[in-house]
Amino acid sequence: xxxxxxxxxxxxxxxxETRIALxxxxxxxxxxxxxxxxxxxxxxxxxGVSPRTFNNYFSSKGEAIAARHQDRxxxxxxxxxxxxxxxxxxxxxxxxxxxxxxxxxxxxGEGVPDRQWIDGVRLMITEPSLxxxxxxxxxxxxxxxxxxxxxxxxxxxxxxxxxxxxAGVVGAAIRVAMERWLQADPPVPIAGILRDALHRLFxxxxxx
Amino acid sequence: xxxxxxxxxxxxxxxxETRIALxxxxxxxxxxxxxxxxxxxxxxxxxGVSPRTFNNYFSSKGEAIAARHQDRxxxxxxxxxxxxxxxxxxxxxxxxxxxxxxxxxxxxGEGVPDRQWIDGVRLMITEPSLxxxxxxxxxxxxxxxxxxxxxxxxxxxxxxxxxxxxAGVVGAAIRVAMERWLQADPPVPIAGILRDALHRLFxxxxxx
DNA sequence: CGGAAATGTTGCTGAGCGCGCAGCTTGCGG
DNA sequence: CCGCAAGCTGCGCGCTCAGCAACATTTCCG
Numbered sequence: 153x154x155x156x157x158x159x160x161x162x163x164x165x166x167x168x169e170t171r172i173a174l175x176x177x178x179x180x181x182x183x184x185x186x187x188x189x190x191x192x193x194x195x196x197x198x199x200g201v202s203p204r205t206f207n208n209y210f211s212s213k214g215e216a217i218a219a220r221h222q223d224r225x226x227x228x229x230x231x232x233x234x235x236x237x238x239x240x241x242x243x244x245x246x247x248x249x250x251x252x253x254x255x256x257x258x259x260x261g262e263g264v265p266d267r268q269w270i271d272g273v274r275l276m277i278t279e280p281s282l283x284x285x286x287x288x289x290x291x292x293x294x295x296x297x298x299x300x301x302x303x304x305x306x307x308x309x310x311x312x313x314x315x316x317x318x319a320g321v322v323g324a325a326i327r328v329a330m331e332r333w334l335q336a337d338p339p340v341p342i343a344g345i346l347r348d349a350l351h352r353l354f355x356x357x358x359x360x
Numbered sequence: 361x362x363x364x365x366x367x368x369x370x371x372x373x374x375x376x377e378t379r380i381a382l383x384x385x386x387x388x389x390x391x392x393x394x395x396x397x398x399x400x401x402x403x404x405x406x407x408g409v410s411p412r413t414f415n416n417y418f419s420s421k422g423e424a425i426a427a428r429h430q431d432r433x434x435x436x437x438x439x440x441x442x443x444x445x446x447x448x449x450x451x452x453x454x455x456x457x458x459x460x461x462x463x464x465x466x467x468x469g470e471g472v473p474d475r476q477w478i479d480g481v482r483l484m485i486t487e488p489s490l491x492x493x494x495x496x497x498x499x500x501x502x503x504x505x506x507x508x509x510x511x512x513x514x515x516x517x518x519x520x521x522x523x524x525x526x527a528g529v530v531g532a533a534i535r536v537a538m539e540r541w542l543q544a545d546p547p548v549p550i551a552g553i554l555r556d557a558l559h560r561l562f563x564x565x566x567x568x
Numbered sequence: 569c570g571g572a573a574a575t576g577t578t579g580c581t582g583a584g585c586g587c588g589c590a591g592c593t594t595g596c597g598g
Numbered sequence: 599c600c601g602c603a604a605g606c607t608g609c610g611c612g613c614t615c616a617g618c619a620a621c622a623t624t625t626c627c628g
Contacts, residue, residue, distance in 0.1 A: 371604075371605080374605095375605085409606075409607090410606065410607050410608075411607095411608095412606075412607055412608070412609090413605085413606055413607070416605080416606080
């Protein structure tokens with residue numbers, strides 16, 4: 153699944169690589185030894201760059217950790233745009249969202265085990281000091297999703313609040329699904345939870 | 361509207377006062393001279409406490425600024441619990457939310473002009489470095505709201521994701537309404553926007 | 569191919585922040 | 599009225615974050 157990094161010169165290539173490497177390193181170290189036992193210095197060393205360079209990519213540890221989620225969430229909007237126009241809106245959104253949260257099957261292909269992503273998510277939701285960064289990425293992703301929705305439905309995002317509303321709802325569904333998913337003791341695939349959540353919301357929130 | 365601060369000794373009283381004073385001072389200064397031209401030292405001085413004390417109340421500038429929104433959002437859950445059980449759920453939630461966002465009429469009674477709150481909200485949404493703190497408070501408020509909803513509907517928040525879902529939707533509506541409200545050039549009362557947003561969501565998100 | 573321009577990396581440095589600690593002050597309850 | 603829990607404060611340390619100025623390397627274009 154080549155995002156768009158096919159013909160972007162070796163330089164750009166390398167940049168993306170170190171960015172991702174830094175992000176994963178931050179997550180891994182934070183999971184292993186606890187967030188505040190990890191200094192920027194350590195993360196940089198892990199990847200083999202200077203601490204200063206770390207700050208060129210991310211302005212904080214939290215941002216580095218949240219970046220993985222950021223990228224993933226971004227793709228929902230991209231995926232939505234790629235869906236055939238014939239598909240009903242709800243279906244398209246649901247499918248778009250599910251493509252990014254379907255674990256177990258080949259994932260992102262970057263060779264990163266799902267386990268690592270799971271730990272990362274748990275970390276972001278558990279550590280209060282990360283929640284800020286986490287929510288921030290979610291908000292950014294929602295904005296992009298809103299744009300995609302506006303485009304698809306032909307509504308003007310600046311006038312009608314419909315697109316932002318729908319995007320917000322999707323964001324809420326994802327957040328809730330993630331929380332529930334992490335709690336589930338006999339592990340359950342997140343896809344099911346998310347599908348259920350979206351289904352309910354799109355149905356019109358019937359009173360139980 | 362005495363939250364619950366009637367008979368809590370002078371000490372506790374004073375604490376709440378300085379907390380709120382610090383928060384408002386942070387907002388006012390940040391609005392006046394720009395967020396990064398304000399040091400913790402300045403805020404503390406404004407209120408007449410030591411910089412060290414500021415950090416006893418808030419762990420960061422952002423937290424101090426977001427605190428005002430935090431308190432306001434918290435009250436939605438409280439208000440919901442106070443609503444008569446006879447009221448339909450949607451109506452109760454909408455009314456509860458509106459009580460906290462009805463500007464123009466007597467407001468919180470603390471003698472703080474609405475203008476200040478407006479500026480504060482604008483600040484939180486505008487400055488990227490504040491978005492984290494802002495979202496964090498929103499999340500906390502949503503959790504409380506979810507609990508209140510669970511209680512009211514008799515659902516178990518730990519088993520059914522319905523309460524969190526509804527709370528998330530309300531949160532999304534508030535966020536969207538706020539953004540739109542700040543953009544509106546001929547100023548429009550936020551209550552109308554929020555009511556509209558909630559109405560649409562609770563209707564079942566009809567396709568436009 | 570070769571050299572200039574653009575771009576990324578790095579060390580250095582300084583302003584701030586966040587917090588633990590220890591002593592002092594002050595409201596609280598018996 | 600006194601002892602005590604709870605706050606406030608100053609001090610100090612380790613860390614974060616960004617600007618600046620070399621330095622290295624890729625890219626572009628003649």
